[in-house]
Amino acid sequence: MITFIQFLITGLRLGSVYALIALGYTMVYGIIKLINFAHGDFIMVGGYTLFFTIPIMMNLGVPGWLAVVPAVVICACVGMLVELLAYRPVRKTGNNLTCLITAIAMSFVLENLAQAIPAIGPDPKVPYTLFAKTYSIGGVAVSQATIITVAVSAIIMVALYLFTQKARVGCAMRCVSEDKEAATLMGINVNHTIIVTFGIGAGLAAVAALMYIAQYPKVYTTMGATLGIYAFVAAVLGGIGSLPGAMLGGLLIGIVQSGANTYISSSMSDTFVYLILIVVLMIRPAGILGKNVGEKV
Amino acid sequence: MKQNRIKTRYLVNFAALIVLFAVVVGMGMLGGNTMKLKIAPSVWQCSYLIIMAASLNLVLGFLGQLSLGHCGFMAVGAYAAALISLAFQRAGFYTEKAGAAFFLVLLISIAAAGVSAALLGLLVGIPALRLKGDYLAIITLGFGMIIVNVINNLPFCGQQGLSQGSASSALYASGLGFSNDEKMQYLWVAGLAVILCMTCMFMFVRSKYGRAIRAIRDNEIAASASGINVSYYKVLTFTISAFFAGITGALYACCNAALATSSFSFTNGSILNSVFIVVMVVVGGMGSLTGSVIAAVVLFLLNYTIKNGAWVSALPAFLQNVFTYPMLVYSIALIIVIMFRPRGIMGSREFALCDIPQWPGRIKAYFTSRAAGKAARKEGKSHG
Numbered sequence: 001m002i003t004f005i006q007f008l009i010t011g012l013r014l015g016s017v018y019a020l021i022a023l024g025y026t027m028v029y030g031i032i033k034l035i036n037f038a039h040g041d042f043i044m045v046g047g048y049t050l051f052f053t054i055p056i057m058m059n060l061g062v063p064g065w066l067a068v069v070p071a072v073v074i075c076a077c078v079g080m081l082v083e084l085l086a087y088r089p090v091r092k093t094g095n096n097l098t099c100l101i102t103a104i105a106m107s108f109v110l111e112n113l114a115q116a117i118p119a120i121g122p123d124p125k126v127p128y129t130l131f132a133k134t135y136s137i138g139g140v141a142v143s144q145a146t147i148i149t150v151a152v153s154a155i156i157m158v159a160l161y162l163f164t165q166k167a168r169v170g171c172a173m174r175c176v177s178e179d180k181e182a183a184t185l186m187g188i189n190v191n192h193t194i195i196v197t198f199g200i201g202a203g204l205a206a207v208a209a210l211m212y213i214a215q216y217p218k219v220y221t222t223m224g225a226t227l228g229i230y231a232f233v234a235a236v237l238g239g240i241g242s243l244p245g246a247m248l249g250g251l252l253i254g255i256v257q258s259g260a261n262t263y264i265s266s267s268m269s270d271t272f273v274y275l276i277l278i279v280v281l282m283i284r285p286a287g288i289l290g291k292n293v294g295e296k297v
Numbered sequence: 298m299k300q301n302r303i304k305t306r307y308l309v310n311f312a313a314l315i316v317l318f319a320v321v322v323g324m325g326m327l328g329g330n331t332m333k334l335k336i337a338p339s340v341w342q343c344s345y346l347i348i349m350a351a352s353l354n355l356v357l358g359f360l361g362q363l364s365l366g367h368c369g370f371m372a373v374g375a376y377a378a379a380l381i382s383l384a385f386q387r388a389g390f391y392t393e394k395a396g397a398a399f400f401l402v403l404l405i406s407i408a409a410a411g412v413s414a415a416l417l418g419l420l421v422g423i424p425a426l427r428l429k430g431d432y433l434a435i436i437t438l439g440f441g442m443i444i445v446n447v448i449n450n451l452p453f454c455g456q457q458g459l460s461q462g463s464a465s466s467a468l469y470a471s472g473l474g475f476s477n478d479e480k481m482q483y484l485w486v487a488g489l490a491v492i493l494c495m496t497c498m499f500m501f502v503r504s505k506y507g508r509a510i511r512a513i514r515d516n517e518i519a520a521s522a523s524g525i526n527v528s529y530y531k532v533l534t535f536t537i538s539a540f541f542a543g544i545t546g547a548l549y550a551c552c553n554a555a556l557a558t559s560s561f562s563f564t565n566g567s568i569l570n571s572v573f574i575v576v577m578v579v580v581g582g583m584g585s586l587t588g589s590v591i592a593a594v595v596l597f598l599l600n601y602t603i604k605n606g607a608w609v610s611a612l613p614a615f616l617q618n619v620f621t622y623p624m625l626v627y628s629i630a631l632i633i634v635i636m637f638r639p640r641g642i643m644g645s646r647e648f649a650l651c652d653i654p655q656w657p658g659r660i661k662a663y664f665t666s667r668a669a670g671k672a673a674r675k676e677g678k679s680h681g
Contacts, residue, residue, distance in 0.1 A: 035431045086632055094639035096430055097363055102577055102635050104365075104572055105628040112625035116618055229438070236435060270444045274439035281436060282424050 005140050007262040008255065009269035013146045013215065015254020016153035021210035021231030022238070022246035023160060024201030024260025030177040030241035033096060037103040038082055040228015041110035042202040045078050045288045046209030047219040048120055050126040064130050071206040079202025080195050082106055088191070108227070114221045122227050131214045145214040156207065157247050160200075164243065169196055177241065230257070233277045248288060252276075298330035310475050313650055314492050314673070321488030337480045341552045344395040344487035345371075345545040350577040350589040352541035357575065358645070359502055359515030360534045362426070365436040366441020370539040372561035373417050373444060374546020375408035376454055379556055382406045382472025383458050394479050399635065403551075410547035411540045417444070418539020419532065429517075441571060445558045463477045467557040473547075474554035474627040484553070490548060494541055498586055501537060510534050511584075570677050573624075576631050583642030591648065596627070634647050 021043060028036045053067035115122045131145040172193045173184040184190055195244035212227065213219060230253055238249025253257045253273055261271035280287065309488050314456060324336065342378055353367045382402050385391065402632040425436045455465035475483060501507055509530050512520040521527045550556065562570060573596075581592030603623045610617065634642060 029431075033431075035435065089636050090632070090639075093637075094635060097357075097361065098579075098639045100363060100431060100434060101575060102632055105635075107630040108418050108624050109632070112622040112628070116625060118477075118620050125616070185664035193395065201433070230434065236432070265450075267450060268446065271443050273442050277439055278424065278436060281428060281432060285428055285432065 002139050003262060006016055007258050008260075009140065009142060009146060011255030011258035012251065013254070015225075015234075015251035015257055016149045017215070017250075018231045018252025018253050019247045020153045020156065020204055020211065020236045021227060022235040022250045023157065024204045025235040026240055026243060026246040027173070027201050028196050028234070031173060031194055032087070032091070032099075033097050034087065034103060035084075035232065036198075037100075037157035039108055039201065039205060039232070040076050040224035041107050041214065042079055042205035042224065043227055044114060044219070044221060044224035045110065045126070045202075046075045047223060048114065048208035049074045049206070050210055050213060051125055051219050052119075054128045054130070058128070064128060065194040065210065068207060068210045072203040073211065075202040075209075076199040077118070078110075079198040079205075082110075083195055083198040086164050088194075091159060107228075111221050111225070120221065122221065124218050126160070126217055127213050127219055129214070129217045130210075142274075145211070149211040149214070152207065152211065154208075156204065157243065160204075163241050169193065173197055184250050187244045196233075211229050213250050230273060233273055234286055237277060237280050239287030241291075242287070242289045245287055245289035301426065302363075306649065312386070314496075314621035315384040318366040318485070318488050318492060321467065322485045329383035333477050333481055335426070337477065337484055338552070339597070339601060340484060341475075341480055341487050341548065343594055344491045345548040345552070346574075346577070346593040347590050348541055348545045348548070348599055349574050349585050350593040351498050352538045352545070352584060353574050354536040354578045354581075354583065354589045355498060355510075355534055355541075356504070356579050358585065358589075358641075359507065359514060361512045361530060361583075362429065362531070364437040364535070364538075365434050365571050365575070366421075367437075367538075367542055367574055368445035369589050370418055370542035371443035371549065372448060372558060374414040374543030374560070375414040375550045375556055376448060376468065377543070378406040378410040379468060379473060379550040380453065382550075383410050383470055384472070387459065390607055392601060393471075394441035394475065395482070403483075406550075407490070407547040411543040412548075413538050414519055414543020414546060415540035419544075420534040422539075424533035427540040432586055440570075442562075445561055448558050466559060467555060468554045471554065471556065473551045480552070480643055486551075487548060490544065494544060495586065495590065498541065502586065502645045506530065506533065514584075521581060538555050553579070556638040571580075573627070576627055579631060579641050582641035582642065583643065584645030585643040585647055588641060588643030591643070591674050593612075594645060599623075602669030 012082075021039065024039050024042070025036060028034060028039065043196045049071040050067050053070050057064050057067045068070045075191060085146075086102055086106050087099065089098055094102075114120050129142065132146040135142050135144070164174055168177055172183070173196070175186065175188055176190050178192045180190055183193075212223075231250065234249035234253040235246050236249070239246065239247030253276075255273055255274060257269050260266075260272045264272070305536075313475045317665055323331065325338065333340055349367070353364065356362055356364045356367075382405075385402045393399070421437070421440045425433060425440065450463045450464050453459050454468055455463055456467075456469060456485060458468055458470040461470075502511075509525045511521070512523065512525055513527055513530060517527060547673065560570075577592045577596055578589055580589030580596070581590070600623055603620050603626075609620050612620070638644065
């Protein structure tokens, strides 16, 4: 029983991180129909920013987690730059396929650029561990990081949902994702909205990076690749373009992964994640909460 | 008249292929250490990269669907070839890598590699090709990872092979795995494999099947309205592409003494990964098989000289640092190519020997039309 609860808690914690990342994927996909493969690497950018800023914060005498503020800012800037320098020019000339290939290339650029920077280099680094305290509730060990991760991602999820429903920019985002031409006619600045979306998505990745390194204190340049793929699977599973879907998908993937680790074999957990993805896509191509939109002729 | 021209084209191409084959055979007969240690292994590597890029081009360029797990099929082919030849070797069918018995085993393992990859391609293709675009990319990525993951966990694919040793990510025994001398001796096999595979692929894209899949790429709905069975052709192309990827796997198994699943992953440090193959296809031209061949050779040479060449150390320190991460250079090059030529450098044009006499005229026409376009834009601006 304790193993079961432990696995559920681990899954919930992993899943919350995936959900945070998946939100970024889903927002960008919803608005420009592009799988932003570089999104995983925004986590890496966030991770390294945290690695450098946490000690600075500690020296200044403020709590280390405040380092998330510069991380969010830097990540958002990187996200917007990627959109400005790579995606926008390609969107003008190419089709969906070329955009997708650009996104894959961009992910490689970020990973390898980070390695080429002397202060980062190819070797993994160990950041300062935050939220290390562990509580024991009835024999089940719950770390402070777990509680904070789950709480923060739930709050962000709700806030983001309200933002897209109520705020002006949020409404513009929904408009652009529904119909770009019509949105332009209604006086919405489409490019501006897309840039804001990239900024928010990348900012969320920085928060996810904080949560992730609180669990696994290690940063390396390819950390975003696998994390990004899991999060993307989560976004597709929940229904890409849907915010609650991303949350649900993230939690599901986290629980499946920790379940496979606990009960079957850790080397097969990837296989289970992809199998679930494939099965869901076979039965409901639009994902669990996604809307199935027919193709216009 | 036209019939004659086509005949001449066939004859010229056929002669060129024979010359190419003769050159490869001749290279295999030459001696010398440079030849043995550098050129022969490079020819082998080029051979599987060329077929790999061309086979992905069938799916990406001609069918217009992005598959990110292409190296998974290559892995299946490589393991199938290595294990089947190993079984023959352990059964005592051949002891040294020479003679008719070994050649027979080589043929059987290449065929088995192709067929096993094709079967898997069929298995993956039937469910996966119900999806399109981004979803297909992700699902093929997933399948590629599953294939590698499963191979890691199969006991007969690890350590000494055929259940000697436990499941592991590397297979240290192979019935193929040529030494440098054997690579020289069998260099003609690599050359012949490339020529045969490329000929088959050309025949495929020029046939009615090829026209059908190009119609699907250009407009799926219109194609299906014209009576093309879209899902049949999609699965067919995917299977054929997987078949050729499997054959490259067998060539890979010939080239390398040991197999490791990490060499077939989505991304890794070496030149062989699913993403790099996509780079080759896109840079060469989506829809141009000759483009893929040229891109594969050029990018291989680029990669080789970046790693071993003298020109890198002649660069300033900062650039040298960049070239220690060649993937960075390739991906930036990829983005630039996509920005300015969305369908790749060659587009869907094919390189043909018979067209060379017409090149000066074409280049001139290109520049005149560009100049005309610029002038027209200027005029438009001044009016606007």
